[in-house]
Amino acid sequence: MKYFTTNRSLQTTTIKSIIGLILFALVSVFGFLLGSSFNEANSKIHLIFSSDIKLDPRSSTNNQQSIKSSSREYNSTHLWSMRLANEDYFRLARLLPCRIVEYVGGPNVNKIDSCDHSSTNEFSIQNTLQAQKWLYEHQHPMDCMNKRFAIIQNFAWSGFGSTFHQIVWAFGAAIADNRIAVYQTPGNWLYGTCDLRTPDCIFLPITNCSILSKVDSNQTIKINANTGHWSKPIHPSIFQNRTFNWYRAQLLFYLMRYKPETLTHVQNTIANYFKPPSIDLHHPYIAVYVRRSDKVRNREMSQAYTLKQYFDLFDTDVRRANISTVYINSEDEQVFDEFFQINKEKQGYYKLLNITAERNVVFASLVHMTNEQRRKIVLEFLSDLFIEANADLHVGTLSSNWCRLVDEMRLVLGKTIPFYTPEQRFLMDMRR
Ligand SMILES: *[C@@H]1O[C@H](CO)[C@@H](O)[C@H](O)[C@H]1NC(C)=O
Ligand SMILES: *[C@@H]1O[C@H](CO)[C@@H](O)[C@H](O)[C@H]1NC(C)=O
Numbered sequence: 001m002k003y004f005t006t007n008r009s010l011q012t013t014t015i016k017s018i019i020g021l022i023l024f025a026l027v028s029v030f031g032f033l034l035g036s037s038f039n040e041a042n043s044k045i046h047l048i049f050s051s052d053i054k055l056d057p058r059s060s061t062n063n064q065q066s067i068k069s070s071s072r073e074y075n076s077t078h079l080w081s082m083r084l085a086n087e088d089y090f091r092l093a094r095l096l097p098c099r100i101v102e103y104v105g106g107p108n109v110n111k112i113d114s115c116d117h118s119s120t121n122e123f124s125i126q127n128t129l130q131a132q133k134w135l136y137e138h139q140h141p142m143d144c145m146n147k148r149f150a151i152i153q154n155f156a157w158s159g160f161g162s163t164f165h166q167i168v169w170a171f172g173a174a175i176a177d178n179r180i181a182v183y184q185t186p187g188n189w190l191y192g193t194c195d196l197r198t199p200d201c202i203f204l205p206i207t208n209c210s211i212l213s214k215v216d217s218n219q220t221i222k223i224n225a226n227t228g229h230w231s232k233p234i235h236p237s238i239f240q241n242r243t244f245n246w247y248r249a250q251l252l253f254y255l256m257r258y259k260p261e262t263l264t265h266v267q268n269t270i271a272n273y274f275k276p277p278s279i280d281l282h283h284p285y286i287a288v289y290v291r292r293s294d295k296v297r298n299r300e301m302s303q304a305y306t307l308k309q310y311f312d313l314f315d316t317d318v319r320r321a322n323i324s325t326v327y328i329n330s331e332d333e334q335v336f337d338e339f340f341q342i343n344k345e346k347q348g349y350y351k352l353l354n355i356t357a358e359r360n361v362v363f364a365s366l367v368h369m370t371n372e373q374r375r376k377i378v379l380e381f382l383s384d385l386f387i388e389a390n391a392d393l394h395v396g397t398l399s400s401n402w403c404r405l406v407d408e409m410r411l412v413l414g415k416t417i418p419f420y421t422p423e424q425r426f427l428m429d430m431r432r
């Protein structure tokens with residue numbers, strides 16, 4: 001029996017159902033083989049690996065243990081490559097005022113209470129682990145013979161967040177119909193810059209089954225991942241007792257498990273720009289993503305907000321929690337000048353983290369790039385996503401698919417401190 005601790009207010013809860021995680025061994029072997037040529041520390045894939053996870057508020061020292069299994073080492077702090085909310089995070093959360101936020105724009109309103117860290121909280125880590133295990137096993141059965149399949153094809157040509165949300169719809173449709181989701185190869189995914197032209201170019205494979213049967217409208221069907229499907233929301237019965245927001249976020253997270261090459265690239269990017277060179281050494285920090293340009297021009301956002309409007313939202317809270325490191329990203333270079341001005345007014349309270357990325361990249365420019373240019377941009381997106389998902393606090397506008405994607409990943413990791421947003425709206429957008 002292994003233990004790890006999240007929050008002191010958590011009930012001691014034993015999850016007997018987290019068994020058979022031996023399935024994960026295959027993935028780690030895969031990671032190990034690919035990773036052996038990489039920097040040792042960077043190439044590890046961290047997964048929860050235990051037949052019996054106990055969340056015990058008194059066993060705070062036990063989370064230092066790593067869980068050994070066969071020849072691989074795992075530790076209980078990461079899910080795939082992402083760090084789960086930990087004691088430091090929950091300690092921070094308790095310093096901030098409680099808020100109940102309502103996510104709108106879905107089939108119903110979904111509430112999240114930022115101070116509910118109990119095991120009944122839907123976004124608890126044990127719920128995430130169960131869901132991720134279920135999804136993994138669904139997609140990696142012992143035997144693929146006689147299974148039902150859905151081939152995801154016809155990817156949407158839209159912004160990264162948008163196209164991914166459409167894939168999530170198709171994945172949900174496959175699960176709702178008790179089918180294993182497989183990508184059509186070669187696909188037409190704009191951001192898939194390897195020969196597969198699917199998300200498998202950058203993320204761990206969606207499944208390990210290959211399809212043997214013909215497309216027959218019975219055992220094997222095709223599902224389109226182009227735009228417009230969320231107007232018919234799908235909510236598979238297996239997740240019927242969960243909110244729409246929770247279920248979608250879990251599916252998204254599963255599909256976006258970084259593969260070792262992607263993770264190594266991201267960690268090298270961070271090492272190039274951050275001193276000290278690891279994300280873990282910058283906590284606590286707040287991540288600010290400023291979406292402007294095409295979103296505003298196309299009127300998806302009602303207005304552009306000044307950086308000061310963003311800072312005014314969180315300045316009091318971050319001071320209360322002694323957070324002074326701020327990561328800023330935007331496709332608009334001008335945001336950094338605004339930052340230097342704001343920080344001057346605040347007597348240099350904030351310490352800036354940033355990566356140098358190609359600015360002013362919008363969907364229209366991506367379409368016209370070469371594969372190689374696009375590959376570089378996609379990896380920059382994923383570096384940014386990694387930094388934002390790891391942040392303690394987060395700021396942005398949920399009318400942006402990108403910000404929603406980040407918010408969903410953070411929720412899956414157990415980070416329920418509400419998104420700071422000048423829009424004052426928590427959105428699960430169904431349109432794009
Ligand atoms: C888990 O692994 C990560 C990444 O290597 C490391 O930074 C962290 O300290 C480890 N945690 C524990 C509790 O060993
Ligand atoms: C897929 O992965 C599962 C779990 O690791 C394993 O049991 C199964 O044999 C694998 N199937 C194939 C076709 O490799």
Ligand SMILES: *[C@@H]1O[C@H](CO)[C@@H](O)[C@H](O)[C@H]1NC(C)=O
Binds near residue numbers: 146147218219
């Ligand atoms: C549909 O597929 C199942 C196997 O998944 C098979 O048993 C059944 O006979 C098929 N039905 C038709 C009408 O082809």
Ligand SMILES: *[C@@H]1O[C@H](CO)[C@@H](O)[C@H](O)[C@H]1NC(C)=O
Binds near residue numbers: 237240
């Ligand atoms: C949903 O909750 C009901 C009532 O608690 C329960 O009977 C049912 O099994 C649950 N469904 C799933 C898929 O967990």
Ligand SMILES: *[C@@H]1O[C@H](CO)[C@@H](O)[C@H](O)[C@H]1NC(C)=O
Binds near residue numbers: 273356
């Ligand atoms: C981003 O950070 C680098 C240091 O890593 C710095 O040289 C650069 O000026 C920063 N860019 C902006 C726009 O502040």
Ligand SMILES: *[C@@H]1O[C@H](CO)[C@@H](O)[C@H](O)[C@H]1NC(C)=O
Binds near residue numbers: 095
């Ligand atoms: C914040 O930092 C100040 C000065 O270092 C310290 O007195 C205070 O206890 C800290 N507050 C928290 C909540 O950590």
